[in-house]
Amino acid sequence: MSQLRITQFILMTCIISIGMGQFIVFAVLAPLIRSVGLQEVHGGLILSFSSVIYALSSGVWGRVSSVSGRRRVILVGLIGYCLGTLLFSAVFFAGLQLWMQGTLLFLSLCLARMLQSVLMGATTPAATAYMADITTPEQRVKGMGLLGSAHSLGTILGPAVAAPLILLHLLAPLLAASAMTLLTALVVWKALPGLPSSNRANVHIGREILNTVKSYFDSRYADILLIGVLMFMSYAMSQQTVGYLVQDRLQISPQETATIVAHAFIFSAVFALIGQFAVVAKLRLASNTLLLIGLPLMLVGYLVLLQLQMERDALIAFSFIGFGFGLAMPGFSASASLSVSAEEQGAVAGVIAGAPALGFILGPTFGAMLYEFDEMAPYGASAVLNGLLALAVLRRQISHRNSPTH
Template structure:
């Protein structure tokens, strides 16, 4: 919401890409730091994480300015209106952004679902230990950082958010299909290429979808809608892993990737349909 307040509509995807940069850097540095700290104590990384979160809170309280003008603020609603599920239903019912928000939810349902079983898949299918699996996630962090840190702004200027969203979804679908299709005897080249495509696609989809939603809303209520997007991301991240874990156990090792690819094709339809409805 702060980034939406302080950025112009045409620069919004680039601003949201900064969140992806932070995610990518955290993906690279966090596990490495935890690995070093765990040499002294397995609980030390937890306490360091608590300390970092506390420092983050202090920095927000002391240094982050209020970006929402006082004249645009609303009176506090009644408690019934603060029901989070009611807020999500309100967002889905909005004809301007409903399809895009549903697509945003399904994207994280699929993506976080199949990535939750990745390490288990690597171990049971390819016999990989921590080393190759860690390398795969390191590739994700590096690629996501490059895409959202340096490339997203010029790419949006050249191609626009909708095209990049659809292209990014295509990359993630291809990545989903490559991983279970990798040869067991020499899986690393195909798997590492696949996770690079996954990271690149996610680096395009996440900020561009957020920007598409933001651009379709007026300043009034934009923060609430973007907050709902974050809620949808969390909800998808919560529901995806057990859903894909059940599929992995009951339907076979490849089923989470195939199911995710099918859901992502649905996201492509919702994204195209949402932008067409807005244009009409």
């Protein structure tokens, strides 16, 4: 195996471990929230607050990786994720033991998750920028597709690990996620080659936060970034409320709910992988084309959730959502990456990594509020939003074709 392939494999392993950890949290959060006596909106707010921190920190870490080195920043993210997950689990354990309740518990969970987000925001932008560093513009879509496939594989393995561990304890999957990110950090430390820094200037955190905020409004990719953020917002609205929907519609226990949600996420990730390997890697479609196929497929999944009556419906819905997401995500990443020069890949990688977090700022809370109003509202809103996004991508494609520079 060539050194390039080994390096790409290690980068994929980093994304896999983060994806596993995140989807383990998503699988167990809804039953955990109800088990400690909190409401749906509390779960949404925990994710929304932490997403604000992640969106800011990922942009900063992307820029820091250009100065301090991609490998070092990847390690910061992995070790931070490990320690942050342990802290998050400890606070939930205190809630389950009734050592903390109500507002104190909610604020403690928010703080723990936000502290975790500061550090875990380092891995994805640094790994994405590393992939951009070692691929040519012609290889960029395929390289980003590999990272997308790694994320999808992580979202398969995460729920697959969570499902049996949930039977031991609701917190057992979180402890497993912490251990896996620590092991990945050891692999990176031992085997990932360092790259020369592209910028030797000192990093001023305040300035970098301001630059990160400004970077989200860069006219070269502002349109595709907005499309990506709204895509993630619609995804977050459905993903973060489906646990409540399954429990309320099927009238089952928290453990049974978490198991079904884990199975749905596994189906989603399997079909995302199928899309990435069978379509993205083989057909080499343009990035806008991937979005035009992926967004309507996700829309179909949201419509299926509107009719959920049994476990099978959740599996079918997330199969469509996963397949569509598997096409749309690399399309979004490649579109943003190709809009800037090689010297700016660290910065744009932070923006790419921050897009899901921006979507998750409003998505979980907005979805929870809609769910409390009407249990079908989040899925109807997600379907409408995805339809509008597909039209926006089509308009963007037509505009680029008519541009004199294309």
